[in-house]
Amino acid sequence: MSAVAAVLAAGSASRFGANKLGALLDGRPLLFHAIEAARAAPVSQVIVVAREGIDTGQWNGVPPVSVLTIESSALSQSLKVAASRARSLGASGLYVFLGDMPRIPHELAHKLAHEIGDNWAAAPRHHGRPGHPVLFSAAALPRIEGLSGDAGAGKLLRERSDVAWLDWPDPGVTLDVDRPADLERLRDTRG
Numbered sequence: 001m002s003a004v005a006a007v008l009a010a011g012s013a014s015r016f017g018a019n020k021l022g023a024l025l026d027g028r029p030l031l032f033h034a035i036e037a038a039r040a041a042p043v044s045q046v047i048v049v050a051r052e053g054i055d056t057g058q059w060n061g062v063p064p065v066s067v068l069t070i071e072s073s074a075l076s077q078s079l080k081v082a083a084s085r086a087r088s089l090g091a092s093g094l095y096v097f098l099g100d101m102p103r104i105p106h107e108l109a110h111k112l113a114h115e116i117g118d119n120w121a122a123a124p125r126h127h128g129r130p131g132h133p134v135l136f137s138a139a140a141l142p143r144i145e146g147l148s149g150d151a152g153a154g155k156l157l158r159e160r161s162d163v164a165w166l167d168w169p170d171p172g173v174t175l176d177v178d179r180p181a182d183l184e185r186l187r188d189t190r191g
Helices: 030-039 076-087 110-118 140-143 153-159 180-188
Strands: 001-010 041-053 065-068 093-098 121-126 134-137 163-167
Touching: 001 030, 030 093, 030 110, 030 121, 030 140, 041 076, 065 134, 076 093, 076 140, 093 110, 093 180, 110 134, 110 140, 134 140, 140 180, 163 180
Parallel strands: 001 041, 001 093, 041 065, 121 163
Antiparallel strands: 093 134, 121 134
């Protein structure tokens, strides 16, 4: 089984103040950009982990995209659900994309697949700052399933010496949308 990709889209978007993932960027909802980046990855399936009511539009049910609906907006819960699904599928790894990061370069996932080797994970960084997507090996999935609270897997990555870091020139690996001003900056500076 090859790797699978998860697009995490279950957050509450409280700092944005509206339907963040449905906000338009380049004429399409923000979430669709993340799904397209995940579909460009070398994966057999893309899983969108979302809260009830999130519009996955044209992608919902379109192979290889499936939607898992959860009630919690905690990041750890989304990661746990994604890791559990990847393990149940016998996946060789799990790419984690964030639904509010629309400028992920589509070729990056292939580079991470090349870099991971026998490492626990592979991730990009831009000027020393960790970014996304992160590719976790199958060996990492049980540890991800043990996460709790609203923390992601960043702490797990920082604790390990067997993470392949790929220095990446494109700032899109670190650009996320938390507030309306972030979206406006992305509109003004095409990535």
